Amino acid sequence: MDAFANRPNDLASFWMPYTANRSFKAHPRLCVSAKGMYYTAGDGRLILDGTAGLWCVNAGHGDPRIVGAIQKQAAALDYAPNFQFGHPLAFSLANRLTELFPSALKHAFFTNSGSEAVDSALKIALAYHVANGEEERTLLVGRQRGYHGSGFGGTAVGGIERNKAQFGAAVHPVDHLRHTHLPENAFSKGAPDHGGPELADDLERLVELHGASSIAAVIVEPIAGSTGVLVPPKGYLHRLRTICDKHGILLIFDEVITAFGRLGASSAADYYGIIPDIMTLAKGMTNAAVPMGAVMTSGRIYDTVVESSPAGIELFHGYTYSGHPLACAAALATLDVYREDELFENAGMLAPIWEERLHKLADRPHVVDIRNLGLIGAVELAPREGAPGARGIEAMERAFEAGLMIRVTGDTIALSPPLIISEAEIETLFSTLETVLRTID
Numbered sequence: 001m002d003a004f005a006n007r008p009n010d011l012a013s014f015w016m017p018y019t020a021n022r023s024f025k026a027h028p029r030l031c032v033s034a035k036g037m038y039y040t041a042g043d044g045r046l047i048l049d050g051t052a053g054l055w056c057v058n059a060g061h062g063d064p065r066i067v068g069a070i071q072k073q074a075a076a077l078d079y080a081p082n083f084q085f086g087h088p089l090a091f092s093l094a095n096r097l098t099e100l101f102p103s104a105l106k107h108a109f110f111t112n113s114g115s116e117a118v119d120s121a122l123k124i125a126l127a128y129h130v131a132n133g134e135e136e137r138t139l140l141v142g143r144q145r146g147y148h149g150s151g152f153g154g155t156a157v158g159g160i161e162r163n164k165a166q167f168g169a170a171v172h173p174v175d176h177l178r179h180t181h182l183p184e185n186a187f188s189k190g191a192p193d194h195g196g197p198e199l200a201d202d203l204e205r206l207v208e209l210h211g212a213s214s215i216a217a218v219i220v221e222p223i224a225g226s227t228g229v230l231v232p233p234k235g236y237l238h239r240l241r242t243i244c245d246k247h248g249i250l251l252i253f254d255e256v257i258t259a260f261g262r263l264g265a266s267s268a269a270d271y272y273g274i275i276p277d278i279m280t281l282a283k284g285m286t287n288a289a290v291p292m293g294a295v296m297t298s299g300r301i302y303d304t305v306v307e308s309s310p311a312g313i314e315l316f317h318g319y320t321y322s323g324h325p326l327a328c329a330a331a332l333a334t335l336d337v338y339r340e341d342e343l344f345e346n347a348g349m350l351a352p353i354w355e356e357r358l359h360k361l362a363d364r365p366h367v368v369d370i371r372n373l374g375l376i377g378a379v380e381l382a383p384r385e386g387a388p389g390a391r392g393i394e395a396m397e398r399a400f401e402a403g404l405m406i407r408v409t410g411d412t413i414a415l416s417p418p419l420i421i422s423e424a425e426i427e428t429l430f431s432t433l434e435t436v437l438r439t440i441d
């Protein structure tokens with residue numbers, strides 16, 4: 001293969017998202033095809049996918065069952081509006097999702113991404129309180145270091161300061177719980193032991209400060225991903241659920257990365273046995289082959305908003321491509337693949353092997369913490385004096401040269417491979433990473 005056959009001749013025009021544009025364009029890392037666990041880089045090298053793309057290609061790349069379903073759908077019905085009209089696949093998919101997730105989540109609202117799912121979830125929470133006669137409940141509570149996408153609502157409730165700094169004040173009244181990262185939990189295998197209920201009690205502090213009757217919803221990632229993987233300490237999420245119930249506050253789980261098998265279960269809600277009022281989805285929903293997201297809501301929320309409205313449109317919200325036929329076809333095929341190949345079960349079976357191998361990196365150069373749950377892992381490196389993030393970026397660049405895709409947030413390496421990974425590929429992933437850590441200063 002001609003090493004440069006697929007290399008664009010001008011990289012300037014594309015303003016790349018969440019990317020150091022100048023540095024990338026000086027040393028591009030291009031992927032030109034993908035199959036199973038591997039990308040092929042522009043120079044023909046195979047790159048092991050240690051991140052399922054961006055936590056989204058859970059069934060591995062290019063599964064012919066998903067590709068075929070999209071091709072077939074494109075030929076049969078390329079598009080039909082879901083405003084006042086509809087097409088069968090969107091209804092089928094909503095039914096399938098309600099079968100997959102805890103039975104209390106009875107309705108699915110479709111979006112095109114995780115960011116849109118989050119903004120939709122927040123708007124649905126507000127609409128619920130209005131319909132319920134509690135329109136003073138407008139405060140949205142997020143968590144420090146939380147990531148809820150790039151929409152205005154998601155940015156406001158998000159807690160990664162760097163993501164907010166360029167955009168001025170939040171668009172909606174928000175407050176934040178403390179994050180769940182405690183130094184005494186360093187190198188925990190799986191869920192950390194310390195601080196769970198106490199950290200969740202932070203919500204009681206906000207209730208005291210603002211008054212319960214002003215708080216609409218609390219949104220958390222069950223496991224914070226983008227900030228560098230923070231697994232909640234034992235008891236944290238249960239306690240959050242209890243406090244929300246006590247004060248009539250809706251609990252939203254942002255499951256954009258945790259749903260669809262990442263923890264060996266359909267969702268974190270399922271894994272922890274905690275039922276949120278609202279759940280956001282995206283990424284693994286279509287195996288990332290067509291963009292799609294969704295908001296799952298309880299029957300109570302749907303009934304309150306829909307049944308209490310006068311005749312006509314009940315929720316003034318939606319997207320041209322909500323429930324796009326190609327996305328629905330991809331999602332339905334993806335759900336079949338997850339079931340036929342028992343991929344959630346596979347992830348659950350591999351999780352202890354993954355944990356064991358990951359934690360062997362504890363005494364490797366620069367490593368100051370390791371965190372994991374399910375098929376998620378994080379290796380936190382000490383920052384370089386005066387240059388936070390530089391060591392992480394170098395690790396990412398060196399890993400790509402060595403044939404491995406990893407993701408970094410600051411100096412934390414985040415790993416989330418496709419759920420089809422084999423034990424041999426787990427070994428290749430970590431031994432490559434060990435080599436990379438030895439070569440960076």
Ligand SMILES: Cc1ncc(COP(=O)(O)O)c(C=O)c1O
Nearest residue numbers: 113114115147148149221254256
């Ligand atoms: C928890 C969470 N919510 C929302 C999003 C945003 O999803 P998208 O990039 O599809 O808009 C992400 C993306 O990483 C995420 O991790």
